[in-house]
Amino acid sequence: MAGWTVICERCGAEQRLGNASWRCPRCGAAWALRGPDRLDPASLDPTERTLWRYEQVLPVPRSEAISLGEGMTPLIPGKLSGHPVWLKLDFLLPTGSFKDRGAAILVSHLCRLGYRRLVVDSSGNAAAALAAYCAAGGLACHVFAPATTSPAKLAQVRAYGAQVTLVEGSREQVAAAAQRAAAADPVAAYASHNWHPVFVEGTKTWLLEVWEQLGGRFPAACFLPVGGGSLLIGAWRARQALPGPHPALVAAQPLACAPVVEAFERGDADVPPITPSTTLAEGARIAAPPRGQQMLGAIRGSGGWAEAIDEDLLVDTLRQLWRQGLYVEPTAALGAAAFRQALERGRPMPEGEVVIVVTGSGLKAGDLALE
Ligand SMILES: [Zn+2]
Incomplete structure (x- = not known):
């Protein structure tokens, strides 16, 4: 994570990437990530067919990847x-x-920081992706989903071993429930696909x-x-x-x-x-x-x-x-x-x-x- 920082898109606050912070503590806006972002095509390893071939511009090294072979889709x-x-x-x-791309990097990143339980809010593809990568990495996953979510979508999430809590109310109320659960648990991180840079x-x-x-x-x-x-x-x-x-x-x-x-x-x-x-x-x-x-x-x-x-x-x-x-x-x-x-x-x-x-x-x- 050397050289990686997060910067607030609204107020410009900046901090090192290296904790579970998922939004600006000063104003509550979303973080954007800054880091080594010039890719030297000559550095690409032709034997690496997953997205980890771009490790030069990723915040997690390939040696610490939790991977299911994602990347290089047709x-x-x-x-x-x-x-x-x-x-x-x-x-x-x-x-x-496509959410597997983000989930692979985010779950690897949070695992590397020492978190062993990820809290997620989603009713669909992001929950499945994060639950799968948690399963692959041996992390626990707790998914908060709207009570109206179709059982078919939750079947995939549960198959990966994730715990599911259904929440009545709006999408925003579901997110708030997940954020409260993560904040109350010292080994848990809020792994939001909508927030986390x-x-x-x-x-x-x-x-x-x-x-x-x-x-x-x-x-x-x-x-x-x-x-x-x-x-x-x-x-x-x-x-x-x-x-x-x-x-x-x-x-x-x-x-x-x-x-x-x-x-x-x-x-x-x-x-x-x-x-x-x-x-x-x-x-x-x-x-x-x-x-x-x-x-x-x-x-x-x-x-x-x-x-x-x-x-x-x-x-x-x-x-x-x-x-x-x-x-x-x-x-x-x-x-x-x-x-x-x-x-x-x-x-x-x-x-x-x-x-x-x-x-x-x-x-x-x-x-x-x-x-
Ligand atoms: Zn801010």
């Missing part, structure tokens, strides 16, 4: 509305979602892989699902690791819960909370994302934009992906839907290759496919 050619695109298949990671350092590896898979260059644009923002902020961190030209980052949210799109279009500096309605893209239903400033900074700084996707376009795009052999969950279709919408609305597109990140497996969402 990048395949596909078609959307007749246009060629690249599809990055992150739903093929060990637990079935180390989680993002894992998610950035998807774009480093794309850079290699395209033969040592970035695409012109990337379209990604955005809820808590770890994929997006990770992409911004990956841009800093390698020379450009760099891609425009396009954030896709369900119209029913699009606080980032709304804030981007208003020109706001941060993302105020909204009241969401229902959407099939439940993985992106985050009404009060903690890392609003970092998300807006990544979209604007990259020359990207944001698209809000209605349910009809989402379902139609989901079918297009299924009919290409990609059985993914609804949230995972947001990036592809945003690309189609941008084409249909005639939005000026950067010249060059387009990468769509496909984030979560449909195998966990069979009930939605039946509907």
Whole structure:
């Protein structure tokens, strides 16, 4: 962790990375991570096929990795509305979602600091990912989930041996219950995928892989699902690791819960909370994302934009992906839907290759496919 610090996105407070602090103690805003972030491609070990090949720009050394072989997911050619695109298949990671990238690094980091019990709040892919890596590392995992969470999703979490506590109330009340439980236990840490800056350092590896898979260059644009923002902020961190030209980052949210799109279009500096309605893209239903400033900074700084996707376009795009052999969950279709919408609305597109990140497996969402 030498050379790694966390800096508050709102008030600028800074401290060394080396404790379980998950947000700024002064103002309560999200941390951003600062550290060695220039990747020397010549340093990459060709025999290491996991994301730990990027250890030069990760806050945990490969020798202390808790790993399930995550990383280097396929990048395949596909078609959307007749246009060629690249599809990055992150739903093929060990637990079935891109969250494994963040979970591998975060669980390894907290284990290295001496924590033996992680407390998590999530109703979906993040809980599964963190529970799996805790199981792999021999750590206990306690998941707080909304009482409305579907039993199918909790089955995977329980299979990994995690303890599950169901909480009545809003998503924010679930998070508060997890934070209280972690604070009351000296060997426990709050391992939040929405708050912890180390989680993002894992998610950035998807774009480093794309850079290699395209033969040592970035695409012109990337379209990604955005809820808590770890994929997006990770992409911004990956841009800093390698020379450009760099891609425009396009954030896709369900119209029913699009606080980032709304804030981007208003020109706001941060993302105020909204009241969401229902959407099939439940993985992106985050009404009060903690890392609003970092998300807006990544979209604007990259020359990207944001698209809000209605349910009809989402379902139609989901079918297009299924009919290409990609059985993914609804949230995972947001990036592809945003690309189609941008084409249909005639939005000026950067010249060059387009990468769509496909984030979560449909195998966990069979009930939605039946509907
Ligand atoms: Zn602060």
